[in-house]
Amino acid sequence: MFSKSCLSWFSYQARLNKMKQKILIVEDEFIVANDLRIMLEKAGYKVCGIAPSVVKALELITTKEPDWILLDIFLQGDKTGIDLAGQLTGMGIPFIYISANTNQGILEAAKATLPYGFLVKPFREKDLMVMLDIARYRHEQNLKYNQPSQPSLHTQIEHIAEKQEPVADRLKQISAALHPVVPFDFLWITKSNPRTSTKDINMVRLADGKFSLIDNQSLLKAMNVSVRDFKTWNNSAINANGKSIFNGYDFRKLRMESPWTQALSDHYQLESALITEVERAGEWFQFVFFNQLSDLYTKVHTGIINQFSKSLEIIVDKVVYGKDPVSGTPLPASNIIEKPVITRVSDPENTQDFNGITGNSKLLHAAFKKLELVAPDDTSVLILGESGTGKEKIAQTIHKLSPRKNKPLVTVNCAALPLTLIESELFGHEKGSFTGANDKRIGKFEQADGGSIFLDEIGELPLEAQVKLLRVLQEKEIERLGGNYTKKINVRIITATNRNLEKEVAEGRFRLDLYYRLNVFPIELPALRDRKEDIPLLVDHFIAKYGKKGSSGVTQISDAALNELQDYDWPGNIRELEHLIERTMLLTEGDTITHIELPGAASANHFSSEDHFKVKTMEEMERDHILNVLKMCKGKVFGAGGAAEILNIPSTTLNSKIKKLGIKFEFVK
Numbered sequence: 286m287f288s289k290s291c292l293s294w295f296s297y298q299a300r301l302n303k304m305k306q307k308i309l310i311v312e313d314e315f316i317v318a319n320d321l322r323i324m325l326e327k328a329g330y331k332v333c334g335i336a337p338s339v340v341k342a343l344e345l346i347t348t349k350e351p352d353w354i355l356l357d358i359f360l361q362g363d364k365t366g367i368d369l370a371g372q373l374t375g376m377g378i379p380f381i382y383i384s385a386n387t388n389q390g391i392l393e394a395a396k397a398t399l400p401y402g403f404l405v406k407p408f409r410e411k412d413l414m415v416m417l418d419i420a421r422y423r424h425e426q427n428l429k430y431n432q433p434s435q436p437s438l439h440t441q442i443e444h445i446a447e448k449q450e451p452v453a454d455r456l457k458q459i460s461a462a463l464h465p466v467v468p469f470d471f472l473w474i475t476k477s478n479p480r481t482s483t484k485d486i487n488m489v490r491l492a493d494g495k496f497s498l499i500d501n502q503s504l505l506k507a508m509n510v511s512v513r514d515f516k517t518w519n520n521s522a523i524n525a526n527g528k529s530i531f532n533g534y535d536f537r538k539l540r541m542e543s544p545w546t547q548a549l550s551d552h553y554q555l556e557s558a559l560i561t562e563v564e565r566a567g568e569w570f571q572f573v574f575f576n577q578l579s580d581l582y583t584k585v586h587t588g589i590i591n592q593f594s595k596s597l598e599i600i601v602d603k604v605v606y607g608k609d610p611v612s613g614t615p616l617p618a619s620n621i622i623e624k625p626v627i628t629r630v631s632d633p634e635n636t637q638d639f640n641g642i643t644g645n646s647k648l649l650h651a652a653f654k655k656l657e658l659v660a661p662d663d664t665s666v667l668i669l670g671e672s673g674t675g676k677e678k679i680a681q682t683i684h685k686l687s688p689r690k691n692k693p694l695v696t697v698n699c700a701a702l703p704l705t706l707i708e709s710e711l712f713g714h715e716k717g718s719f720t721g722a723n724d725k726r727i728g729k730f731e732q733a734d735g736g737s738i739f740l741d742e743i744g745e746l747p748l749e750a751q752v753k754l755l756r757v758l759q760e761k762e763i764e765r766l767g768g769n770y771t772k773k774i775n776v777r778i779i780t781a782t783n784r785n786l787e788k789e790v791a792e793g794r795f796r797l798d799l800y801y802r803l804n805v806f807p808i809e810l811p812a813l814r815d816r817k818e819d820i821p822l823l824v825d826h827f828i829a830k831y832g833k834k835g836s837s838g839v840t841q842i843s844d845a846a847l848n849e850l851q852d853y854d855w856p857g858n859i860r861e862l863e864h865l866i867e868r869t870m871l872l873t874e875g876d877t878i879t880h881i882e883l884p885g886a887a888s889a890n891h892f893s894s895e896d897h898f899k900v901k902t903m904e905e906m907e908r909d910h911i912l913n914v915l916k917m918c919k920g921k922v923f924g925a926g927g928a929a930e931i932l933n934i935p936s937t938t939l940n941s942k943i944k945k946l947g948i949k950f951e952f953v954k
């Protein structure tokens with residue numbers, strides 16, 4: 286055992302070690318920078334400067350020669366921390382990111398610069414010190430043994446480019462290496478000046494996340510574009526006018542100016558682009574990265590792509606327009622390109638189902654893309670959408686696609702929990718901790734340990750429980766009611782709501798700090814009325830589902846009935862459609878649904894003359910009952926004489942039922 290004096294000698298040495306370390310803070314928010322300075326100085330470090338921009342940081346690096354840099358990502362000026370990071374690696378200065386931005390694309394970009402750590406704001410003093418300690422230790426070891434921690438992207442690309450493998454294979458590997466840093470769904474590499482259309486390279490990202498090389502001829506066929514049109518369009522390469530990021534308005538303008546971009550983006554549902562050019566022996570080559578997400582590209586990506594311009598040159602020289610590695614002859618594009626197998630998500634003929642989620646609309650694809658990005662991480666996800674849009678299904682898919690898939694996914698409907706039992710349900714209780722607690726209970730968080738917890742209708746959680754939840758998120762530990770110890774837990778949190786949480790925060794019903802913690806990665810699910818093109822697929826899906834389950838002989842639906850469904854507004858979204866199809870199948874004789882009785886349809890319909898055949902589902906009965914009570918109470922939900930009191934249920938529960946059942950205020954009047 287160490288004696289007390291021996292221990293204090295160690296901490297004295299540790300402090301001496303720190304004192305030798307000069308740290309530069311690169312942070313544009315003065316308060317945060319100052320806080321950091323105070324924490325570091327208290328711990329014995331020397332802060333040699335604070336820089337709010339990359340320009341200032343470079344100046345201070347030259348004059349102060351820092352040993353370490355704490356680096357924010359978005360800074361004053363047009364350069365980001367990630368731009369600076371590239372230069373720091375070259376200068377051999379170790380750095381740690383400190384940022385509130387945990388957007389997946391940015392994290393990937395940050396990762397590619399090989400930082401010694403990434404601290405998410407807000408953080409505790411202890412977190413900063415531990416991270417710095419570990420980073421310093423790792424850096425010392427690296428210096429001692431002279432080991433680069435992992436190959437840089439450039440080294441990876443160099444290595445792939447040199448491989449004696451077919452061009453298509455190398456391009457796939459290069460795309461996979463580039464994608465985490467500059468995400469794309471379609472990469473077009475073309476010789477922009479002088480122009481030669483035969484040498485275009487088109488890399489498409491498939492549904493499984495892999496890449497495929499597709500030649501122009503197959504592309505034209507898939508896009509239904511004539512060779513003549515293509516030749517005319519293709520003579521005009523994209524004129525980027527010195528710009529590199531094309532989001533929103535700029536992307537729409539680019540589409541108008543470049544018919545080829547328009548055709549590509551229509552076919553592949555592309556919404557943004559990042560363009561860069563490299564020069565090789567007097568010839569210019571354009572790399573156009575397209576993405577299905579709008580507003581995806583930021584100056585972080587331009588910074589990265591500029592850092593990797595040498596890698597792009599290698600791609601041009603050694604892979605795309607170079608010599609065949611085996612025969613040594615120049616690579617004619619037509620020979621190196623394989624026939625495509627297009628099974629990507631957006632191909633209506635091939636993919637209609639993404640992990641059990643049916644739909645092929647653009648809006649749903651945007652949600653899938655986000656889901657794919659976030660699923661493998663531990664990031665908290667907030668799913669937003671009206672009742673019945675499939676939020677729970679999305680939560681299940683996130684869990685299924687995550688490394689936690691073999692551990693439990695515990696679902697909690699916050700609206701259905703009785704007020705008095707919420708805390709014990711979520712965090713558990715010890716025997717005798719309150720009247721009626723006859724046994725000890727393991728809470729939902731503990732049940733989900735190692736896996737994920739899905740907190741549905743999080744907007745309904747009362748304020749007291751919100752405080753506790755916040756603590757769990759911050760401390761990653763729970764305390765059972767009546768227990769006097771805490772337990773560490775490792776749970777990924779997925780939440781969902783059909784409420785406008787920002788409004789809830791503004792009106793004091795939801796804690797702002799909790800909202801920030803949960804809203805790290807929001808996924809919005811579109812209402813069915815905004816993606817009616819998915820109705821035929823969904824109908825087929827439900828006919829198949831209930832055909833298998835029940836005794837109905839229905840296997841299809843007539844065009845006329847389908848048209849009726851597409852004309853309806855779907856206030857209850859997919860849940861409403863599903864129940865309607867299930868019910869209609871029960872009532873249909875033969876194998877084809879030819880008519881659908883839509884809610885509110887006029888008496889001219891097929892079934893209303895035979896009311897005695899009409900079977901109401903439990904949900905419909907519940908809906909009718911609530912509606913009648915609401916009418917009786919003149920729409921009053923809360924308080925004395927309100928519908929909740931008459932129905933003897935908490936008003937929060939009633940409110941969520943009203944939403945779930947698609948009851949609108951207009952129906953009550």
Ligand SMILES: Nc1ncnc2c1ncn2[C@@H]1O[C@H](COP(=O)(O)OP(=O)(O)OP(=O)(O)O)[C@@H](O)[C@H]1O
Nearest residue numbers: 642643644671672673674675676677678859860945
């Ligand atoms: N894209 C989809 N493909 C197939 N079935 C779907 C899809 N989306 C939702 N469903 C089905 O629709 C029903 C409602 O979905 P879910 O319960 O996930 O919605 P929700 O948004 O969580 O609703 P609420 O907010 O009311 O809890 C479920 O039976 C689900 O299986």
